[in-house]
Amino acid sequence: MTKDNIRRRRDDLPELYPRRGIAAWRLWLTLALGSILFFWGLDVLGFSLQRLASGSQRLGDVLLMMWPPQSKGQFWTYLNGIGQTLAMAFLGTLTASILAFVLCLFGARNIMPLGPVRFIVRRSSDVIRGLDSLIWAIFFVSIVGIGPFAGVLAIAINDMGVLTKLFAEALENTEKDQIKGVRSTGASRIQTIRFGVLPQVIPVLVANSLYFLESNVRSATILGVVGAGGIGFYLMDRMMISAWREVAFIVIMILFTVAVIDSLSRALRARLLGQTTISGR
Amino acid sequence: MSHPLSSMNTADATLNLRGVSRSFGNAKALDGITLSVRDGEMVAVLGRSGAGKSTLLNLINRLIDPTEGEIWCGERNVSQLRGRALLDWRRESAMIFQRFNLVSRLNVITNVLTGRLAHAPRLPKLIGRFTDHDRDVAIDALEALGMAEFALRRADELSGGQQQRVAIARALVQQPRIILADEPVASLDPVNSRAVMEALRHINQHRGITVLCNLHSVPLAREYCERAVALAKGKLVYDGPVSGLDDATLAVIYGSTDALAEAH
Amino acid sequence: MTDTATSDSMVSAEPLHRSQFRATWRAHRWQKARVSLTGVLVLVALIIFSARLGEVDLAHLWDRLPRLTSYFGRMVPNLAWETLWVDLAKWYWNGGKWLASLWQTVLIAVYATLFGAALAYIFSFLAARNLTPAPWIGIAARRTLEFARTVPELVFAVLFVFAFGIGPLAGVLAIALHSFGALGKLFGDVAENANLDEVKGVRSTGANWWQTMVYGATPQVLPDYLSYGLLRFEINVRAASVLGFVGAGGIGQDLYGAIKSFHHTDISAIALMLIAAVIAIDSLCSWLRGRVIGQEGLRAL
Numbered sequence: 001m002t003k004d005n006i007r008r009r010r011d012d013l014p015e016l017y018p019r020r021g022i023a024a025w026r027l028w029l030t031l032a033l034g035s036i037l038f039f040w041g042l043d044v045l046g047f048s049l050q051r052l053a054s055g056s057q058r059l060g061d062v063l064l065m066m067w068p069p070q071s072k073g074q075f076w077t078y079l080n081g082i083g084q085t086l087a088m089a090f091l092g093t094l095t096a097s098i099l100a101f102v103l104c105l106f107g108a109r110n111i112m113p114l115g116p117v118r119f120i121v122r123r124s125s126d127v128i129r130g131l132d133s134l135i136w137a138i139f140f141v142s143i144v145g146i147g148p149f150a151g152v153l154a155i156a157i158n159d160m161g162v163l164t165k166l167f168a169e170a171l172e173n174t175e176k177d178q179i180k181g182v183r184s185t186g187a188s189r190i191q192t193i194r195f196g197v198l199p200q201v202i203p204v205l206v207a208n209s210l211y212f213l214e215s216n217v218r219s220a221t222i223l224g225v226v227g228a229g230g231i232g233f234y235l236m237d238r239m240m241i242s243a244w245r246e247v248a249f250i251v252i253m254i255l256f257t258v259a260v261i262d263s264l265s266r267a268l269r270a271r272l273l274g275q276t277t278i279s280g281r
Numbered sequence: 282m283s284h285p286l287s288s289m290n291t292a293d294a295t296l297n298l299r300g301v302s303r304s305f306g307n308a309k310a311l312d313g314i315t316l317s318v319r320d321g322e323m324v325a326v327l328g329r330s331g332a333g334k335s336t337l338l339n340l341i342n343r344l345i346d347p348t349e350g351e352i353w354c355g356e357r358n359v360s361q362l363r364g365r366a367l368l369d370w371r372r373e374s375a376m377i378f379q380r381f382n383l384v385s386r387l388n389v390i391t392n393v394l395t396g397r398l399a400h401a402p403r404l405p406k407l408i409g410r411f412t413d414h415d416r417d418v419a420i421d422a423l424e425a426l427g428m429a430e431f432a433l434r435r436a437d438e439l440s441g442g443q444q445q446r447v448a449i450a451r452a453l454v455q456q457p458r459i460i461l462a463d464e465p466v467a468s469l470d471p472v473n474s475r476a477v478m479e480a481l482r483h484i485n486q487h488r489g490i491t492v493l494c495n496l497h498s499v500p501l502a503r504e505y506c507e508r509a510v511a512l513a514k515g516k517l518v519y520d521g522p523v524s525g526l527d528d529a530t531l532a533v534i535y536g537s538t539d540a541l542a543e544a545h
Numbered sequence: 546m547t548d549t550a551t552s553d554s555m556v557s558a559e560p561l562h563r564s565q566f567r568a569t570w571r572a573h574r575w576q577k578a579r580v581s582l583t584g585v586l587v588l589v590a591l592i593i594f595s596a597r598l599g600e601v602d603l604a605h606l607w608d609r610l611p612r613l614t615s616y617f618g619r620m621v622p623n624l625a626w627e628t629l630w631v632d633l634a635k636w637y638w639n640g641g642k643w644l645a646s647l648w649q650t651v652l653i654a655v656y657a658t659l660f661g662a663a664l665a666y667i668f669s670f671l672a673a674r675n676l677t678p679a680p681w682i683g684i685a686a687r688r689t690l691e692f693a694r695t696v697p698e699l700v701f702a703v704l705f706v707f708a709f710g711i712g713p714l715a716g717v718l719a720i721a722l723h724s725f726g727a728l729g730k731l732f733g734d735v736a737e738n739a740n741l742d743e744v745k746g747v748r749s750t751g752a753n754w755w756q757t758m759v760y761g762a763t764p765q766v767l768p769d770y771l772s773y774g775l776l777r778f779e780i781n782v783r784a785a786s787v788l789g790f791v792g793a794g795g796i797g798q799d800l801y802g803a804i805k806s807f808h809h810t811d812i813s814a815i816a817l818m819l820i821a822a823v824i825a826i827d828s829l830c831s832w833l834r835g836r837v838i839g840q841e842g843l844r845a846l
């Protein structure tokens with residue numbers, strides 16, 4: 001093929017070649033503006049090479065100080081903290097699931113015909129979800145005092161918000177055919193919900209609750225930071241006094257616990273639901 | 282001949298397999314294959330399903346490694362290649378697949394351009410900056426296969442025959458010395474099958490590229506190739522001119538007469 | 546499960562004699578009842594045990610309920626219709642500062658999600674069993690991701706505040722590290738389900754591993770990655786809102802201050818801003834997700 005041929009084709013099929021002229025300029029301009037914006041943001045957030053370098057060095061020092069992890073004879077105290085954390089996650093998730101199960105009936109279009117009621121349920125769950133569980137934890141600490149009970153309440157409230165929304169969506173995504181089938185037998189509205197809707201959504205609800213239990217174990221580990229009980233209290237306390245070996249020990253305990261809970265809940269999910277994947281998420 | 286798509290290498294490129302075996306677990310998919318393919322040949326590889334045809338081509342391209350034996354191309358021990366040299370070898374031995382193996386979410390021209398990934402410069406290609414020369418070559422290949430008008434269509438919007446021609450274009454822009462075609466027409470209707478086989482023959486005859494072509498159909502092999510090799514249960518059971526594929530030989534290759542009928 | 550054997554025999558080919566059927570049915574019922582009874586007992590035992598550990602005290606909660614109402618009561622600002630603007634201005638007396646903090650919170654979330662997702666993108670291919678360049682790299686990558694997602698953001702945040710000093714820098718790094726772990730896992734699962742034929746096609750051309758990932762795998766996984774990334778961004782906005790509790794920037798600092806010093810109307814002012822921002826970002830993200838999914842017509846999610 002001759003050079004001439006090639007030139008002609010580049011003119012014929014410009015869309016197959018990189019942009020040239022003004023179009024190319026636009027691309028470069030966008031790129032340039034984008035990177036200016038990006039670096040400006042980094043600057044606003046206080047990023048600088050020098051800070052990153054010196055910080056990494058300090059981080060390295062801390063990591064070295066963590067070795068070897070030690071419990072300093074506090075193993076049973078920490079284990080109790082882990083136990084509290086698990087209890088908080090379990091009770092919180094359970095309460096949240098029960099509350100959400102009731103509330104979602106009022107938030108699902110195919111069950112609650114009154115729009116305003118649905119609206120109130122949906123919006124208040126949005127508001128609750130808008131605040132992190134740690135904020136709820138501070139709030140409940142000031143109501144019921146320091147201790148794991150505040151943590152239970154914080155998890156229960158926060159997850160009630162999330163689960164209500166998920167459950168209501170699961171309800172609305174149910175198969176119409178099955179519901180019609182039940183209704184066609186002359187079932188009342190309540191009966192239709194009981195035999196046509198619930199059997200379809202219960203697996204989704206259970207799967208989601210278990211999934212949240214898993215993730216709540218993780219989040220419950222830090223509620224102690226604001227005094228809401230659990231292992232987080234000791235973790236934060238040891239960090240504040242720079243007892244890095246104990247910090248490392250606690251972190252390892254947390255990693256271990258989370259791994260155990262994860263595999264337990266995976267096994268339970270498989271048993272209860274038979275290998276189905278979580279739908280509705 | 283200085284066609285932009287012909288390979289520039291003039292060194293000896295005879296392909297030699299020496300006692301090549303490949304096992305998956307305990308099962309031997311290929312068992313002591315010794316085979317020599319001269320530069321510019323067009324060879325049909327026959328055998329019933331599971332005989333090891335795909336394994337053979339994957340081994341030559343080094344998508345998988347042999348468990349025993351060596352593969353040589355001219356003076357190069359292909360089975361020993363590592364790193365950049367291995368990638369260069371894959372570029373030189375282009376593959377075409379039964380199910381086309383195009384990236385369905387990319388458009389046709391980008392799919393063809395992936396055949397240029399092994400050509401320098403490699404780094405800018407990570408962010409989609411192919412050179413104009415790459416694009417020239419790609420469009421040239423598409424035009425040669427009558428697919429230029431589809432350049433901006435998504436690959437999965439094309440028919441099977443069109444996709445296979447795009448795949449051939451991708452193989453061509455690699456500027457290979459060998460094309461390894463793994464049942465290129467098995468998912469195509471008769472008309473498209475012939476078009477694809479014609480294209481392969483054309484490439485073989487006019488660009489001097491060696492073609493190794495797995496085929497299920499003996500008539501196609503007879504029509505398009507001079508030479509056939511046949512595998513049965515991982516062993517080489519025939520190597521000779523297609524004219525030598527008489528009923529007795531086919532019975533050996535395909536085992537039962539049922540399978541034989543199927544192959545006709 | 547244990548009762549499948551009996552239920553199988555019920556549907557088996559030969560019609561059963563009626564009494565036989567009744568016996569089987571009863572056995573089946575009994576079995577089922579026993580399983581659920583044990584389940585309930587275990588659950589009750591767990592609840593009682595956890596309630597002891599968790600120091601649950603409903604009577605105490607009942608006693609303190611008045612506090613809850615008075616707490617909320619004090620959070621409600623003095624707003625009168627005639628002096629609405631003045632009252633509003635008084636309520637949001639520090640509005641400019643809070644708005645800046647809120648903006649910083651969002652910025653922390655944006656950068657943390659970007660960094661975390663970029664790193665997770667790379668690690669997902671290293672961690673995916675079918676794409677990893679070498680098995681040991683896959684194992685190392687999966688362990689790294691596991692560690693990063695198990696340690697809570699706040700723990701990383703305290704550590705980074707210690708190392709990098711007070712401010713949003715520590716917050717970005719902490720959330721980025723945790724998101725890296727969480728997204729890396731999700732991305733890796735997506736990548737493991739990628740169509741290997743397409744990857745093989747690119748690999749056979751002599752493309753190196755990176756090129757193969759970019760051209761063979763990325764087009765398949767990108768819509769799912771984007772969708773998960775947006776979901777993570779929503780989560781990160783919430784996470785960034787509490788980083789201030791440990792000095793890692795964002796609006797949490799202001800909120801914590803207000804709570805500690807019992808400035809009740811400040812609490813409600815800040816919380817309302819935060820909730821509004823979170824809801825706005827959530828709806829924006831779900832709109833974007835809808836567009837990503839709609840355009841690409843993808844399967845998962």
Ligand SMILES: Nc1ncnc2c1ncn2[C@@H]1O[C@H](COP(=O)(O)OP(=O)(O)OP(=O)(O)O)[C@@H](O)[C@H]1O
Pocket residue numbers: 305308309310328329330331332333334335336337
């Ligand atoms: N990745 C693999 N893992 C395990 N066994 C494999 C693998 N690839 C191929 N095999 C086995 O090796 C043998 C040869 O397979 P191969 O795909 O080469 O056959 P083929 O001749 O191409 O068959 P077909 O005509 O059906 O494509 C078969 O028994 C197959 O099961």
Ligand SMILES: [Mg+2]
Pocket residue numbers: 334335336463464
């Ligand atoms: Mg095959």
